[in-house]
Amino acid sequence: MNLYVNEIIVNPNNKKEYRILWLSENNKYAFIIDTHDTNAFPVIKNVKELIDGLLEGDLLKERSDSNGLAEGHISDKAIADRDLAWDIIKDIVYKEPEIYFKEQRGKLIKELLVVHKISKPTLYKYLRRYWQRGKIPNALIPDFLNCGGKGKEKQPKRKMGRPVKFKELESEVIRDESIKKIFRVSLQSFYFNQKKNSLPFAYKMMVRKFYLEDTYYDNGKEKVILKDKATIPTINQLRYFLKTEYTEKQKIIPRVGRIKYEQNYRELMGSSTFESFGPGSRFQIDATIADVYLVSEYNPDWIIGRPIVYFVVDIFSRSVVGMYVGLEGPSWLGAMMAIANTASDKQKFCAEYGIKITKEQWPCEHLPQQLLADRGEFEGYNVERLVNVFNLDPENAAPYRPDWKGLIEKYFDVFQGRIKPFLPGYVEKDYRERGSKDYRLDAKLTIKDFTKIIIAEIIYHNNHHLIKNYPRDKEMIEDDVIPTPNHLWNWGVKRRSGKLTFHSIDKIKLNLMPHDVATVTEKGIRFKKMHYICDNAIKNSWFSTANIKGSWNVNIAYDPRNMTNIYLLSDNGATYEVCTLLEYEERFMNMSTEDIEYLLQYEDLQTKRYEHTQLKEEINLINEIQETVSSAIKKADALQSKSISNSKKVSDIRENRTVEKELLREKEYFQITPIEDDKAVKKELNQETIPTTENEYNRKSIKEILSQNTIGDQKHG
Numbered sequence: 001m002n003l004y005v006n007e008i009i010v011n012p013n014n015k016k017e018y019r020i021l022w023l024s025e026n027n028k029y030a031f032i033i034d035t036h037d038t039n040a041f042p043v044i045k046n047v048k049e050l051i052d053g054l055l056e057g058d059l060l061k062e063r064s065d066s067n068g069l070a071e072g073h074i075s076d077k078a079i080a081d082r083d084l085a086w087d088i089i090k091d092i093v094y095k096e097p098e099i100y101f102k103e104q105r106g107k108l109i110k111e112l113l114v115v116h117k118i119s120k121p122t123l124y125k126y127l128r129r130y131w132q133r134g135k136i137p138n139a140l141i142p143d144f145l146n147c148g149g150k151g152k153e154k155q156p157k158r159k160m161g162r163p164v165k166f167k168e169l170e171s172e173v174i175r176d177e178s179i180k181k182i183f184r185v186s187l188q189s190f191y192f193n194q195k196k197n198s199l200p201f202a203y204k205m206m207v208r209k210f211y212l213e214d215t216y217y218d219n220g221k222e223k224v225i226l227k228d229k230a231t232i233p234t235i236n237q238l239r240y241f242l243k244t245e246y247t248e249k250q251k252i253i254p255r256v257g258r259i260k261y262e263q264n265y266r267e268l269m270g271s272s273t274f275e276s277f278g279p280g281s282r283f284q285i286d287a288t289i290a291d292v293y294l295v296s297e298y299n300p301d302w303i304i305g306r307p308i309v310y311f312v313v314d315i316f317s318r319s320v321v322g323m324y325v326g327l328e329g330p331s332w333l334g335a336m337m338a339i340a341n342t343a344s345d346k347q348k349f350c351a352e353y354g355i356k357i358t359k360e361q362w363p364c365e366h367l368p369q370q371l372l373a374d375r376g377e378f379e380g381y382n383v384e385r386l387v388n389v390f391n392l393d394p395e396n397a398a399p400y401r402p403d404w405k406g407l408i409e410k411y412f413d414v415f416q417g418r419i420k421p422f423l424p425g426y427v428e429k430d431y432r433e434r435g436s437k438d439y440r441l442d443a444k445l446t447i448k449d450f451t452k453i454i455i456a457e458i459i460y461h462n463n464h465h466l467i468k469n470y471p472r473d474k475e476m477i478e479d480d481v482i483p484t485p486n487h488l489w490n491w492g493v494k495r496r497s498g499k500l501t502f503h504s505i506d507k508i509k510l511n512l513m514p515h516d517v518a519t520v521t522e523k524g525i526r527f528k529k530m531h532y533i534c535d536n537a538i539k540n541s542w543f544s545t546a547n548i549k550g551s552w553n554v555n556i557a558y559d560p561r562n563m564t565n566i567y568l569l570s571d572n573g574a575t576y577e578v579c580t581l582l583e584y585e586e587r588f589m590n591m592s593t594e595d596i597e598y599l600l601q602y603e604d605l606q607t608k609r610y611e612h613t614q615l616k617e618e619i620n621l622i623n624e625i626q627e628t629v630s631s632a633i634k635k636a637d638a639l640q641s642k643s644i645s646n647s648k649k650v651s652d653i654r655e656n657r658t659v660e661k662e663l664l665r666e667k668e669y670f671q672i673t674p675i676e677d678d679k680a681v682k683k684e685l686n687q688e689t690i691p692t693t694e695n696e697y698n699r700k701s702i703k704e705i706l707s708q709n710t711i712g713d714q715k716h717g
Helices: 047-056 075-094 103-116 118-131 176-189 199-210 235-245 246-257 258-264 332-342 344-353 384-390 400-421 447-464 474-478 483-496 505-512 537-538 542-549 583-588 593-639 646-651 653-668 676-687 700-717
Strands: 010-011 017-024 027-035 045-046 058-061 212-218 221-226 281-290 304-305 308-313 320-326 370-373 393-396 515-521 524-527 529-531 553-560 567-568 577-580
Touching: 017 118, 017 304, 027 047, 027 118, 045 447, 047 103, 075 103, 075 235, 103 118, 118 235, 176 235, 199 212, 199 235, 221 304, 281 320, 281 332, 308 332, 332 505, 332 676, 384 393, 384 505, 447 483, 474 483, 515 567, 524 553, 524 567, 529 583, 537 542, 537 577, 537 653, 577 583, 583 593, 646 653
Parallel strands: 281 370, 370 393
Antiparallel strands: 010 017, 010 058, 017 027, 027 045, 212 221, 281 308, 308 320, 515 524, 515 553, 524 529, 529 577, 553 567, 567 577
């Protein structure tokens, strides 16, 4: 059993939780911290004692993660506070293990107190929050949930800041929304461009554009008259707005361009350690289109083309730590699946394909310190979420690290070379040449079959593939490490640990999925023209509130491959709730966003196509109605008596209705034709004397009443 950085260990006797902060290179010592003690400090422990406690049941590993902070759904104020705290502690938290020893930590903190001019309790609060909540920048998000005015920025009624010496000469401007709008426009026009104008220059241009009282000419030159100083914001207000409103990335990219940002400023986002020192220092992800045609799981006559294969490789040990075989990609969706697989339990994963392995055969279920990928894999995804939630530094490998990209590309060639002789539907080099065989027709394997083959390849590679020319260092030579991926991995975990981090799989999936905004309406939580429901919405009467006060937006995560559920994120991203489609939306069950969009577009097309036919039939209906009405009017005019007064017509409505109803009943009553077997019964009944209505009841029939009324009207006429 091994320990990994960021894992939670629970003492079931006293219910205390401890997070592993650091492991020594020889895997003998660990620093841990109580995750709930507000006065906790890191304490050193013997790794063997911790492992013995786990084996004996005195300690337990907690596999879930209560700090499932989701990036992208945090208030601007919280982000500003997080960035401020991170800027203060980021230079010392990576000085491990020095930061965990009291004496050395005291020296580091003393230096920071001088530089940043903050109190010691505040600095320790930042450090504890960072350590206790998973060693990620998002751990520094303030606990605003227990504060008043949630989600609302304070509106000052007076100018903020320290008192001024010469009040009559100072600005009295309060930074409200109108001032913020001027700041945004000014920064966009005069600061956020590749001319790299200074902030004082941008401030002067802002004053020139928005705060002129008048202009005049002196010796043919235009001069300006500024508004009163009390009505003009100060440059310090503009500087504070720039600091709190924009992230460092948002400030740098418009001024230097994205390419230079990627080349020169990326290290500001993550760790300053870039060496592949041990397992987890650096993983690389890449994809290729496999040289084999597959058939459908549901119908072997359907050829579905060539699959996409993703590998995630640990650069240090050359172990394949994650994979994905499917039809997604190369794109973020495919990369998302491979990254999730990297951090998943490989025993459970292999069992899904009927393959039994031990933990030792495929031990990785962690995230690395750094992830290298082609630019295309991260296209359309907010990579900052990986940084702030997992403290994982993403890097585009293609432009800057072709040597590492070649490593994983070589793996694809080796893997496919091993399985090539056995695969039906494998594409040879002469494919599409005149007279060559059409390999597509040989396809027999399904995606599941091909995935089982790839898994078997990975198990073999990790456990038995001897890496030629692996650059073993002095320590590896002394320990006689065999250069196979698993031997290198296990040796690295014991001697050079600390780079692998554990996060719960639900937390990883939640943050890998795309995030978006849905709308709460009286009909449900609307997203992409579909409506969802959840327990929280019902419990808090969201839909009736939306009907009364109007709709509002909520933050959600979703998997575009299946829109049956979306995931409602809390305001600080710490929790989520599963939302399901409403029953009347069941036609969208298990459909992807592409399928749904196609269906809706097709329905719009059908509607558009039928509009002309509908218009024609509506006009035909109008003609038919008018014809019926016209005929009825002519008939009524010809038969209606002119001698009956209007009052007589109105007064007889009740009696006329009764007569009409009785006549309709005689026409409409159900009469079922007797079957042939009833003939004998009918004959017998006809021979009996059946009394008539006249014999039993002294009552006129409705026809007689109608006949009398008609005769009476004629006589009256």
